[in-house]
Amino acid sequence: QKERYRNFPMVPRVVFGKGCFDQLGSILMVKRINSEAPFIFLVDDVFEGQALVERIPAICNDQIIFISADEEPKTNQVDALVEKIKTDFQEAPSGIVGIGGGTVMDLSKAVAIMMNNEGSAAKYQGWDLVNKPSVYHVGIPTISGTGAEVSRTTVLLGPEKKLGINSDFTTFDQVVLDPDLTKGVSKDQWFYTGMDCFIHCVESLNGTYLNAFSQSYGEKAFQLCKEVFLDGLSEDDARDKLMMASWHGGMSIAYSQVGVAHAMSYGLSYLLGVKHGIGNCLVFQHLEEFYPEDVILFRIMQEKHGIHLPKGVCANLSDDEFDTMITVAMGMEPLWENALGKEWRKTITPAKLKSIYEKI
Numbered sequence: 001q002k003e004r005y006r007n008f009p010m011v012p013r014v015v016f017g018k019g020c021f022d023q024l025g026s027i028l029m030v031k032r033i034n035s036e037a038p039f040i041f042l043v044d045d046v047f048e049g050q051a052l053v054e055r056i057p058a059i060c061n062d063q064i065i066f067i068s069a070d071e072e073p074k075t076n077q078v079d080a081l082v083e084k085i086k087t088d089f090q091e092a093p094s095g096i097v098g099i100g101g102g103t104v105m106d107l108s109k110a111v112a113i114m115m116n117n118e119g120s121a122a123k124y125q126g127w128d129l130v131n132k133p134s135v136y137h138v139g140i141p142t143i144s145g146t147g148a149e150v151s152r153t154t155v156l157l158g159p160e161k162k163l164g165i166n167s168d169f170t171t172f173d174q175v176v177l178d179p180d181l182t183k184g185v186s187k188d189q190w191f192y193t194g195m196d197c198f199i200h201c202v203e204s205l206n207g208t209y210l211n212a213f214s215q216s217y218g219e220k221a222f223q224l225c226k227e228v229f230l231d232g233l234s235e236d237d238a239r240d241k242l243m244m245a246s247w248h249g250g251m252s253i254a255y256s257q258v259g260v261a262h263a264m265s266y267g268l269s270y271l272l273g274v275k276h277g278i279g280n281c282l283v284f285q286h287l288e289e290f291y292p293e294d295v296i297l298f299r300i301m302q303e304k305h306g307i308h309l310p311k312g313v314c315a316n317l318s319d320d321e322f323d324t325m326i327t328v329a330m331g332m333e334p335l336w337e338n339a340l341g342k343e344w345r346k347t348i349t350p351a352k353l354k355s356i357y358e359k360i
């Protein structure tokens, strides 16, 4: 029997502050099973050859694996990494450490789960399908906005669907929030991933699933986003605040859901490989019908930072391709129900979604 209220895990340990990355060595030391059991560091390949790599506390058998974030994580990529780690080492790893954005953090969560669970990662896409605890895993964001550092999901593209592994074993055991790690992010990417957080708040705060738990985090994150994107904060201050906005935005959707922009962005991503942050922005700019005031705010922020979104993304798509996107988007039932209530199918029809996609 399903319990009425969900009992969610939270990240049990977090360290925050400029330069706190340098404490990683001592944090990991007490988690080392023995000198043969390595830590595996999955690191965004933008850091290859950069000073950050020298600061990674890799000792003994530890391995650093660089990961490209050009494409979002896939189930077969998770399977291949797990296979590699099992072949390269006789001992099970002491843990997995993900250093990067949502892409690398999600990949790290999935690898940690799959080290201890049988079969392909695709088997576990869905809700609460994982039955064995994952290996110890640490998340270290280097760009702020997704909330992947706090969430209990890891979003993967599988052979049949793009869907998260949502489970109590997905959440990180340790998070390291060092705002200085986000220094090298380009302005466009900073905006897109930051807007992911803004959109999490808008969708949570305007959803029918809203409750005091989600609202308390959502309002804080929303206010921090406004400070970061509209007020003239110092760069240091903006980095600190966006990192905490991401955290609160993630906590807000833990106990509610996202909405229209995310549902439609999944369609774009599935068909065209459009990445999550920019995909959300591409959709959100046309959602004045659903989130009127926040779309205006979005456009003001976009203007202020001189962000030009691509145009004509859906210009040359066939009817079949539109149908694929629409099917994927309409399949995200909890998101629609959160956005518009149980009767959402009265407003959301294939024709309606097509008319929005055509504007992108």
Ligand code: NAD
Pocket: 044, 045, 046, 069, 070, 072, 073, 100, 101, 102, 103, 104, 106, 142, 143, 145, 146, 147, 148, 151, 152, 153, 154, 155, 181, 182, 183, 184, 185, 186, 189, 192, 193, 196, 275, 276, 277
């Ligand atoms: P990302 O991880 O793909 O990174 C975006 C770009 O920024 C990449 O090119 C990356 O190399 C670069 N980058 C990252 N840190 C950098 C730095 N410090 N300096 C220079 N460049 C840097 O983007 P993202 O927006 O953080 O994550 C998107 C992914 O997160 C998607 O796969 C999405 O599905 C997932 N996501 C997950 C959750 C969750 O709860 N698990 C929530 C939202 C999004």
Ligand code: ZN
Pocket: 146, 196, 200, 262, 276, 280
């Ligand atoms: Zn998102």
